Each structure stands twice: as C-alpha cells, then as structure tokens.
Amino acid sequence: MNKLVLLKQYLLSKHIRRFSSRKAIQVYQNKKIKKHLAFVLTHSPFYQNYYQNHQLEWETLPVISKREMMDHFDELNTAGITKKEAFQLAAKAEKTRDFSPKINHVSIGLSSGTSGNRGLFLVSEKESAMWAGEVLAKLLPGSLMDEHKIAFFLRANNNLYESTKSSKISFHFFDLVEDLKTHQKRLHELKPTIIIAPPSMLRMIAEWKGNNLIDITPGKIISVAEVLEDVDKTFIEEIFQQNLHQVYQATEGFLATTCSHGVLHMNEDIIAIQKEYLDKEKGIFVPIITDFTRRTQPLIRYRLNDVLIERKTPCPCGSHFLALERIDGRCDDIFHGIHEQTGKKHMLFPDFIRRAIMLSSDDILEYKVTQKELFLIDIKLKVKNEKSVAEAMVLQELEKLWKENMLVLPKFTFTAYDLMASDRKRKRIENVIVELLVKT
Ligand SMILES: [Zn+2]
Known part of the structure; x- marks a missing residue:
C-alpha cells in the first residue's frame, strides 16, 4: 500500500487543487485527458483500434458502454489480465468472502447486475491508493490525524476499502450477507464515528436506534450503493438529528459526493462528465464519463447506465463542480x-x-x-x-x-x-x- 500516493492525493484534493470557474475545470481536464490519451493509445490495443479513423479530440470520440468494455476486456486493459482469470478470481472471492487475492498486484471488482451482465473492474495498487486519498479528502470530517471508526456495509469487501486503514483510522467491514442481529450487536459495541451503508440498511439502523435497541451517535452518516429516496432520507435524518450525506460510487469510479450543504457534486477533479440529455428542459441526463487517472482499465467516454438530474441553481458552497438535484435511478428503471x-x-x-x-x-x-x-x-x-x-x-x-x-x-x-x-x-x-x- 502506497501511503505517500494516498497522502499526496488527499492533500491535492483537500487543500491544493482549487478551481475558480467552470472554465478552469475544463482547462485542467483537457490537459489531463490529452496526456492520458497518449498513454492509453500506446498501451491499450482496444482503443488503438477503436479510434483508428477518428480525430483525437476527446470530446467527440466514440462512446463505449459496459457491453463494449466487457466484450473487449482483454485488449482494453493495460495489465494483460484476461476476462477469464479475472472472473475466476472474483467468483472465488464472492464465494469464500475473502476479497484479498489479486492478480499481479491488481484488485478485481465485480459490479452488480443481472447474470451475464456483470462488469469486471481492475484497479492497481497505485490507483487504489489514489482512490483512498480522494475518498478520505472528500468524506472524512476533520483531519487524517483525528481518530475515526468507520463502519462500512457492503455486499462485497474489496481491497480498495481496506487500503484506507491506518493507525488512527480503523475500518470495519459489515458484510450485508450476514444476519441483521449480528450487525445490530457489532454496531452497538463498536460505536462507529462514521457509518457508510445503503439507505435500506441505514433505515434499519435508524429504526434500531429509534427503538433503543442500539446506542450509537455517529458524527457522519453516508448513503451509498442505492438510490436515496426522500422518504428514507427524512426518516434517517430525523432519528440521527443530522444531515445525511451521499456518495455516488460505482465500480466505474468515485463519481460524486455531497458538499457541506448536502448537495451532490460530481468529482470533476478526477473524472470529466458529458451529458446525454433525456429531457433537457428538466435537466435529466445520462452521464458519459472520462476517467483521466485510471490507467489499468482506461474508461474513456464511457456511458453509465444511470439517470441523473442536474441542479438548476448554483450551490451555496461555491464549488464549480457539476451539482446534481438527485440520482434518479438506473436507465433500466x-x-x-x-x-x-x-x-x-x-x-x-x-x-x-x-x-x-x-x-x-x-x-x-x-x-x-x-x-x-x-x-x-x-x-x-x-x-x-x-x-x-x-x-x-x-x-x-x-x-x-x-x-x-x-x-x-x-x-x-x-x-x-x-x-x-x-x-x-x-x-x-x-x-x-x-x-x-x-x-x-
Ligand atoms: Zn455544494
């Protein structure tokens, strides 16, 4: 685990990188993407072939989706990992619930989806350290030097999440396949300072607290992995007497986080977002993302299967990163x-x-x-x-x-x-x- 990489990314994101306007973000992204494309075109046979007859202006390159990414998995990634070996490893990890094995220092993530439609994602050790630095910069209240006990509810643990461990920050994985009574007891004993979980689980935890079955007072609560509905948000906020935060994180990347005002902003310092409008007047769109930091499995002009709604008014926090009204759901829904x-x-x-x-x-x-x-x-x-x-x-x-x-x-x-x-x-x-x- 590369602690220096983590720390550098943390400092860059939290204290150094500041954008004074939309224009400044674009200039920064264009520069990064140009450099990234140069790498991708020399290391990924898929993109070499895919962009063959195109002008290399990144904004107009052909779009890919999970289907193209999975169909050309072996030639797309730059680590020489085959879909077959990645699937084998990921399937074994799901079964044994031991998510630590890697291939050539690369972690394998499996995205949810119907069978036959699951995505495989590759993250190198350096990328995972950068990811951790970025996540901590955007989510951790106070500083890295404070003590934090983080309870994280997930369907599958991942090397990524383990990489955020340090002497001050302890990380506790709650496997969502375990039974609720076990979670209830562990939470009560641990008394986490931060809880990260899907809203359905957060609602359950709020009910336990409301019924005095557990005694916990976390300083920050973050909703992940499912669409956060207002009906759940209000309920959880009332019980815990605080704003509920949100992270829009997929195996495709760390996409958006809420600011101090509770508004979701896309993480445009690591990912460029283009909008494919479904209803322009209402600001409803499907995001096409270009990640300019991930080299192991480059995602350029990658169309996500999500429906987002943009916020029409500027956020009072002053950030120029694209603000969202909400995540509406999957395109399929x-x-x-x-x-x-x-x-x-x-x-x-x-x-x-x-x-x-x-x-x-x-x-x-x-x-x-x-x-x-x-x-x-x-x-x-x-x-x-x-x-x-x-x-x-x-x-x-x-x-x-x-x-x-x-x-x-x-x-x-x-x-x-x-x-x-x-x-x-x-x-x-x-x-x-x-x-x-x-x-x-
Ligand atoms: Zn804001």
Missing part, C-alpha cells in the same frame, strides 16, 4: 407507457413516479412501485393510518400523471408491503420488464 395518439413508446422517469407518490399523502411511510408489464403497475404502501385512503390518493395521482403525459392508462394493483433490508439492492421504483431494455 425508467417506466414506459404508450402514447394515446401516436401509439409510440414514451418514457416516465422515476422522479415523476416519486413525486406523484409523495404528493398523494403524508401518511406514506414507505413504498415500492414496480412496472411489471407495459400496462401493469404494482404498488406497495406502508402507511400511518387508513391504508385504503392512501391507496385511493396514490391511484388518483398516478392516473393523473399518465393522463398528463397522454399515455394509455395501465392497470394499477396494490399488494402488501413486504420489503426488508437485505443484501439485495433495494429499489423503491423499479421496472422489471426485461424485453423493454433490449428494444429501447
């Missing part, structure tokens, strides 16, 4: 309807569904809305008072939403609320129609 007149397929963003639910009744504690078929939407509600009243209000709002968009009304069904905190990724708004993904 956009709902679809058929236009009454044209018969064409039309998108309904998770944000529309979320707003309709929240507008309908103050009684709603938790919810889940699933598009099961093009004309079948299932709703699960957990409410304070009379359920039938809330259901009627929700039905009214959802019908209104479909009508406003001139879409053929689907059938809305209500079933019992049965969501539990578990190792599965929780989504409150989900599209489970598989065939739609291919067509759209």
